Amino acid sequence: MRVINVQNLTRDYGSGKGIFDVSIQVEKGEVFGFLGPNGAGKTTTIRHLMGFIKPKAGNCQIDGLDCWKDRGEIQKGLGYIPGEISFFDDMTGKEFLKFVADYRNLGKENRMQEMLERFESNPKGKIKKMSKGMKQKLGIVSAFMHNPDILILDEPTSGLDPLMQNRFVELIAEEKKKGKTILLSSHMFEEVERTCDRIGIIRNGKLVTVDAVETLRERHMHTYTVHLDSPQLAEDFARDFQGVCDGNRVTVAAKQSLETIFMNYYGGEEND
Template sequence: MNVIEARGLTKYYGKSRGIVDVDLTVAQGEIFGFIGPNGAGKSTTIRLLLNFIFPTRGHAQVLGKDIVKHSPAIKAEVGYIPGEVDYYDDMTAGELFAYSDRYYKKDCRQRTRQLVEMFDLDTKKKFRELSLGNKKKVAIIQALQHQPQLLVLDEPTGGLDPLMQRRFFQLLREENKGGVTVFFSSHILSEVQRLCHRVAIIGEGSVLKVEDMSDLRRTHFRNVRASFAGDVPDLDLPGILSSQVDNNTLQVFFGGDINELVACLSAHNLTGLWVEEPSLEDVFMHYYEEEGEQ
């Protein structure tokens, strides 16, 4: 069964674009990455799926139920971590969990205690007194306390320190092993690469590409910068997707076999060589240009 199925999902805010004709299929048991720069439409898509906003056209199902007609039933089985975490100022974290718990039919107290222990959170403090990282922990716990079938995470790692981030990812993997589907939006490629099975790349409101993580890894995009003692030579390799020359320095966005490139470069007199993982923006630009050419 598909946990998320969107067809032609479109949202305009007045005249300004949210997302246009988004098709998405997320299978049960997947960790699905949803990646794109800020303003690409990630949050809009999530807010549509949770019916905070209404689609201009198109439709979608979550857990086999229509997102508009059966929203409450969907939410009983969905845990959501918002990008910006804000709760009631006058409540302590513990009160918030109890309040949240009462909205679900099942008893979440035991699971809540486990999660609080796991993330080492002081539940007696008022929400407004918590640091950003601790606020994020509150969001994680309230999203997981009712043991949902689907987790919808909107850039969930912001504010978490590396240790907590690791614990969080570990928790997501455990939940996933137990059958929970994870929909993970992010603008950081490396965290999506660490966690996800499949990834959709979204830009300017449209899904540009859906790829298996293993395929994306195989393509091995690299940013390569080489400086030469003399003039920059003309390189002609199939893996060079774009290049730029600056004085004696060559900058290449490379998507082929790195050995070929190194072999080719070694024939010249180099003064420096840098090979880096590209930023999401670079990868995104590549897909975006490719899309434009087609």
């Protein structure tokens, strides 16, 4: 079943800015990675999905409902982490989460406590004084609190330390197992690679490619097998270069940077 359906979505902001003829389909239970550099149009696409802006051309639907007209209905089962977190500065983190729970009319049965513990967060202080990471954790808690079936996450791990990024990756994997549909935007290839089934790459407002992670990985990762003098050396080498050790041999993968991957789609050289 198609949960998120974006068809030929276009929004021209002039001078080449905007999104042009973007089409994305995300199936139920799928994790879709939306990858692109800053200013590529990820957030603009997501704003359409959230019903913040009305499509100028094309359309987008979630669960068969129109994202602009039926935004209230769609939001019942949707969790959202905005790309730029801006909460109510005058509140403490706790007050804010309580506000969101009451505002959404959630009962006592919600995932607030579970999420706070998962991210080791105790947001007692004023939001105004919080670090980026703390605010991001609040954003994650408020997006998952009501246990939504669909998640739209705009650069959800920005500001999180590597440990918390791992926790987040685990969370996504768990939610996926429960059959949730997730659209996750990022500018980091590693992040989407670890969490997503399929990846769409957007650049300058145009969707360049949509592929399964495996396909992209095969196309853009080179692996080398290195023979070393002793198993001890091989083990050290594997640790230092994140390779897979097998006796004297170590297999290492060279990941291309995102830019290189983009260059493959833009720079002329097709497929290596």
